[in-house]
Amino acid sequence: MTSVSPHKKARALKSTSRRPAKELCSECGLCDTYYIHYVKEACAFINQQIGELEEETHTRSRHLDNPDELYFGVHQDMMAARKQQPIEGAQWTGIVSSIAIEMLNRGMVEGVVCVQNTKEDRFQPMPIIARTPEEILAARVNKPTLSPNLSVLEQIEKSGMKRLLVIGVGCQIQALRAVEKQLGLEKLYVLGTPCVDNVNRAGLQKFLETTSRSPDTVVHYEFMQDFRVHFKHEDGSTETVPFFGLKTNQLKDVFAPSCMSCFDYVNSLADLVVGYMGAPFGWQWIVVRNETGKEMLDLVKDQLDTQPVTSKGNRKEAVQQSIPAYDKGVTLPMWAAKLMGVVIEKIGPKGLEYARFSIDSHFTRNYLYVKRNHPEKLEEHVPEFAKRIVGQYKLPE
Ligand code: FAD
Ligand code: SF4
Numbered sequence: 251m252t253s254v255s256p257h258k259k260a261r262a263l264k265s266t267s268r269r270p271a272k273e274l275c276s277e278c279g280l281c282d283t284y285y286i287h288y289v290k291e292a293c294a295f296i297n298q299q300i301g302e303l304e305e306e307t308h309t310r311s312r313h314l315d316n317p318d319e320l321y322f323g324v325h326q327d328m329m330a331a332r333k334q335q336p337i338e339g340a341q342w343t344g345i346v347s348s349i350a351i352e353m354l355n356r357g358m359v360e361g362v363v364c365v366q367n368t369k370e371d372r373f374q375p376m377p378i379i380a381r382t383p384e385e386i387l388a389a390r391v392n393k394p395t396l397s398p399n400l401s402v403l404e405q406i407e408k409s410g411m412k413r414l415l416v417i418g419v420g421c422q423i424q425a426l427r428a429v430e431k432q433l434g435l436e437k438l439y440v441l442g443t444p445c446v447d448n449v450n451r452a453g454l455q456k457f458l459e460t461t462s463r464s465p466d467t468v469v470h471y472e473f474m475q476d477f478r479v480h481f482k483h484e485d486g487s488t489e490t491v492p493f494f495g496l497k498t499n500q501l502k503d504v505f506a507p508s509c510m511s512c513f514d515y516v517n518s519l520a521d522l523v524v525g526y527m528g529a530p531f532g533w534q535w536i537v538v539r540n541e542t543g544k545e546m547l548d549l550v551k552d553q554l555d556t557q558p559v560t561s562k563g564n565r566k567e568a569v570q571q572s573i574p575a576y577d578k579g580v581t582l583p584m585w586a587a588k589l590m591g592v593v594i595e596k597i598g599p600k601g602l603e604y605a606r607f608s609i610d611s612h613f614t615r616n617y618l619y620v621k622r623n624h625p626e627k628l629e630e631h632v633p634e635f636a637k638r639i640v641g642q643y644k645l646p647e
Pocket of ligand 1: 337339340341342343344345346347348363364365366375389390391392393394395396397399417418419443444445446448472473524525526527528534535
């Protein structure tokens with residue numbers, strides 16, 4: 251007699267139904283599948299369990315007394331890297347797409363969960379299970395919007411796939427790790443990116459309209475290490491706007507409530523993380539968390555230039571000053587913002603210190619957000635490592 255898995259009796263929610271995490275839902279996609287059965291344990295916003303899942307995934311949780319692990323999570327190696335031949339149209343140099351393509355070409359996996367965009371809208375996410383290199387390439391570049399990557403999970407079991415790579419951001423990966431054992435896979439590989447300040451599609455429109463000179467032609471953008479937002483337009487031109495000139499008063503409500511209460515910036519549960527913020531300008535930042543991550547990175551090592559990570563400057567003063575500025579929604583006049591951008595770029599934090607600057611600024615802001623909007627969640631929801639990071643600063647009441 252064959253038994254039916256308990257989750258198969260569960261039913262996905264309709265796309266219009268309110269999610270169990272309510273306004274904190276990041277639309278990770280889990281609730282679009284019968285794995286909603288596990289939502290109370292699995293949802294990153296209902297049951298924060300990074301420490302436990304680190305132990306299951308990496309055999310141990312991060313050493314809180316090791317300063318690099320406190321910030322960047324469990325890891326065995328970190329480096330700066332860039333592809334010798336960048337992939338045209340990728341977010342940075344295309345290391346993520348290149349690893350996924352190698353894994354598929356070498357038969358290590360049968361499919362890759364990644365996110366393309368719809369035909370009508372370059373920023374509307376469309377998660378898929380890619381089975382060809384072309385489909386992976388079509389998913390390159392960030393969709394800077396909440397993306398239901400896990401909505402394709404039911405298809406895995408139905409397809410009979412046994413070896414899978416999932417590409418995703420922290421909240422998606424937390425829920426994925428929590429249901430990993432239910433997926434019936436022989437091997438799951440997880441390639442993560444850092445993620446912060448994401449928005450829903452309407453929020454993205456507002457951000458583009460308040461910040462860019464030509465919102466309709468933006469192809470992609472990034473908050474970069476030179477303290478500017480870099481927009482790339484359809485005609486290939488680049489537009490830069492200093493962080494300190496952002497219209498914080500208008501943008502305060504743009505970021506999704508999930509991202510305002512997230513403390514997994516660095517994607518703690520992925521095997522390998524590829525971002526940029528701990529690396530020099532133009533380079534990508536790589537965090538190898540475990541042996542599986544090393545195996546994945548080794549596949550493309552001969553396509554990369556690499557260099558050790560470095561760290562320069564002191565972020566603390568800049569972070570402390572940004573706390574009340576953000577809290578009160580202060581916007582500097584553009585000339586002052588530009589000047590501040592130039593000064594801070596010359597003397598400001600670089601390399602890993604820039605990554606710490608970004609983590610500290612976001613964690614202090616998010617801590618205050620949770621404290622004010624969901625005080626009953628503060629104790630359980632904020633992981634111990636984030637409490638220690640936030641504890642270095644003086645916060646307003
Ligand atoms: P590519 O080869 O272009 O591949 C990009 C991959 O990202 C694709 O496989 C695609 O499936 C996946 N993807 C795209 N959009 C999403 C999405 N919304 N959800 C899940 N997966 C997606 N790095 C930092 O160091 N600091 C940051 O603050 C930071 N913020 C980010 C915010 C967002 C919303 C995202 C998606 C990424 C962020 N990153 C950040 C990661 C960084 O921007 C690059 O994605 C990463 O360095 C990989 O670049 P690449 O050229 O190798 O990727
Ligand atoms: Fe469901 Fe994911 Fe939303 Fe949590 S974040 S309620 S798991 S869709």
